[in-house]
Amino acid sequence: MWFDGDRRLAHRALDCRGEGGRSKSPSWRYAISFSAEVKNEMAGLLPARPCCQLSELLGVYFGSRGRLLGSARGRSAYFSLLRNVVARKVVRLGRAVGPMEAKYQAVKTRKRMSFFIELALPNDLVGAFTQPPVQVVPDAACDRKALLRGLFLGCGSVNAPNTRYHLEFVAPTKSWASAISGLIESSGAKAGIVERGGQSVVYVKDGDGIVRLLSTMGASRAVMEFENVRVVREVSGEVNRRLNFETANIGKTIGSGLRQQVRGQSPAAQTSAAGRLQRQPVALRGPTPLRLRTYG
Incomplete structure (x- = not known):
């Protein structure tokens, strides 16, 4: 079921799982991972500048393999997400950039919850969602950080620091893998690219590089926990x-x-x-x- 217009009803659908992705029902409880904690922290950050807000929204869109839909009312960006905090972040960014009208859908399966967001795009922003990676990557440092954070929310993960050091982005395409690698290198970390299951994966295995990258993306609490461990x-x-x-x-x-x-x-x-x-x-x-x- 799509929810449109009634914000309270929409947020109730997104809140069917508790903070951190955990269900309020006992049958859905599980120990939250370090990667989920990092994403929760990043999802709580809202850039102050409109250019950074758009860059982060584009990062989530391309990282989560978003699609552009067309209808009689115009074009819209379609997001398929696995975490409610990221879905909320997309809605907040859309309203801050556009403002964009949002539709929500929360679907519960046997193993997980899925969240589908459809943002109505203004005509002047449709082009930004159809650009190749070379044109999406901005020149300004603040925009690059916001784009990298959005990409991590869309396709990134990081291991707990008490295991082997590993942070990765499952890039949507090979061209995006090269773009993500360039963003990581510009932040001072060393990145590698490997093919896994037909997908391009950009990874960082150095502890110092992971700390530097998390700091660049604004996850200060995660950096402190990582360093302590x-x-x-x-x-x-x-x-x-x-x-x-x-x-x-x-x-x-x-x-x-x-x-x-x-x-x-x-x-x-x-x-x-x-x-x-x-x-x-x-x-x-x-x-x-x-x-x-x-x-x-």
Whole structure:
């Protein structure tokens, strides 16, 4: 069912899932992912300048593989989205840029909710939604940031920082993959492009690059959380490395001492020393048994 004109009814349809994409029904609850948290934060940002608002709206449109529809009343931009917060963002941007009349539709399936938005486009903005990527990418730095944020809302995701570092955009076309890669490179991060399942995926695997990119797109809370987890991971890794190093040194010291003690003793004494060695933990034995057989 399409909702048109009654804003309260439309928002009720978009609110059938709670904040963060979680359903208010117990059967739909799930643990929100880090990527969803990042998108929730970005969806709450509304650029102040009209040029940035249009750039972000275009980013969501092209990133989510939007379509241009025609009717007797004119042209409209059609969005198919999976998150209610992004659908709300599209409506807010459309009203700020146009103002554009919006139609909403929320569809519940067995596995997810889908949100369909149709924005009536003014005649002077129809051309912006039909441009190739080279013309869509703006020159102004603020517009480029807004476009990148919209693209992430439309086709991006990021792994939780306690797993492997990975941020990606599933580009709608190869030309858009090149454009997204250029936007990422201009923000100071290093991007790569790979073909996966017939789609071009632009990715960033460097932790510093992901932090820089999230900061560029305005996700300051996500940057803080990412950095906190990174610090814990680095400290934990350093502790483990030092512990392994010290354990290896202890094993070498014990082996050397036992070898010196056994030298010059009778075979019976050597056998006794070897028996005591067998009672030691495996990590502390090291190569000592071999050394006893070699130098004993």
